Amino acid sequence: MSLLTCRGLRKTYGGGHAVLDGLDLDVSEHEVVALIGASGSGKSTLLRCVNLLEDIDDGTIHLDGEHLTDPKVDPDRVRQRIGMVFQSYNLFPHLSVLDNITLAPRRVHRRGRADAEAQALALLDRVGLADKARAFPDRLSGGQQQRVAIVRTLVNSPRLLLLDEVTSALDPELVGEVLTMIRDLKSEGMTMVLATHEMGFARDVADRICFLDGGRVIEQGPPEQVLGEPTEARTRQFLHRIIEAGRL
Incomplete structure (x- = not known):
């Protein structure tokens, strides 16, 4: 059974814009999943919804089989089992x-x-x-x-660690020490879901990469497949732009 299960997640903001549009995601214990995609694809919103910092409009989230999106659930108790690290250090x-x-x-x-x-x-x-x-x-x-x-x-x-672009605010020479720490956590068996623009890091540390677009997981698989031989046209288009920018 998956440690984390998300089914049909939908989250809209003002004007009816769907940031999450029926998103499904499963994360197994000890697995590291990297979320990639353009800005606005839903990566950060997904993490915030899993940590109950944002209310979803539809769908379900389960952690260890517990229904986190049940209105009777205490968010503070849930967050004792989910750690989240943001772009800013706070x-x-x-x-x-x-x-x-x-x-x-x-x-x-x-x-x-x-x-x-x-x-x-x-x-x-x-x-x-x-x-x-x-x-x-x-x-x-x-x-x-x-x-x-x-x-x-x-x-x-925590049972689950969520990392939201944790290197984006760092000078390039400081990124390595944070990535080393995350690699060490992986070697110790920490279950992690991380949103990142560091494609090289995603390839190195993730067991699975999920490409998000329009609030849904468009493609997922091992790093070498998603980054090296993507099957979806939208994934290929995104990676082409990443390569042109020198970030892969």
Whole structure:
């Protein structure tokens, strides 16, 4: 059984524009799925709907068999099992790295400070940032801040990690350290769905690539097939433009 199952997702905004238009998606446990497609194709909206940050107009979302889109479901309880990292780091500037990471475990999950800090320090050490625990966000590079943002989601031991263009705000020389961290998470078996414009990274880290267009999954398959031998004309058109831009 899939860890995540989305069926017939529909989401419209003002004017009746359908950002998601009957989208289906299955993600197996320990699988890494990369969402690619032009801006406006529905990648970010899909992630926000899965994390219950956006209400869907139609369709269903199940995680571990639980119906997340049931109106009786508590979104805060769901988000304890789903971690999400955004384009912007969203770190509190007045808190240290350690306090940013342990804020939710201490305030929401009522964990003791010593226990929360021990786990946070272990995670920071794992990603080479233990020496930054007492630093404030403005003393970190963009790549370091994004890695801290990812660690902040990992302290809750999520079943599913959603990554929304996590390298798009970074200078090119800082992208590598974030991508390395995501590769390490994959090797540890983390289930991830990531929206990305980094085609080379998608090819390298994803088990499956889904090409979105018009709010639907138009084509999906192994990276070498979707990026190397796409079967759909719309996928070929999109990749041709990516190649012309030097991004593949």
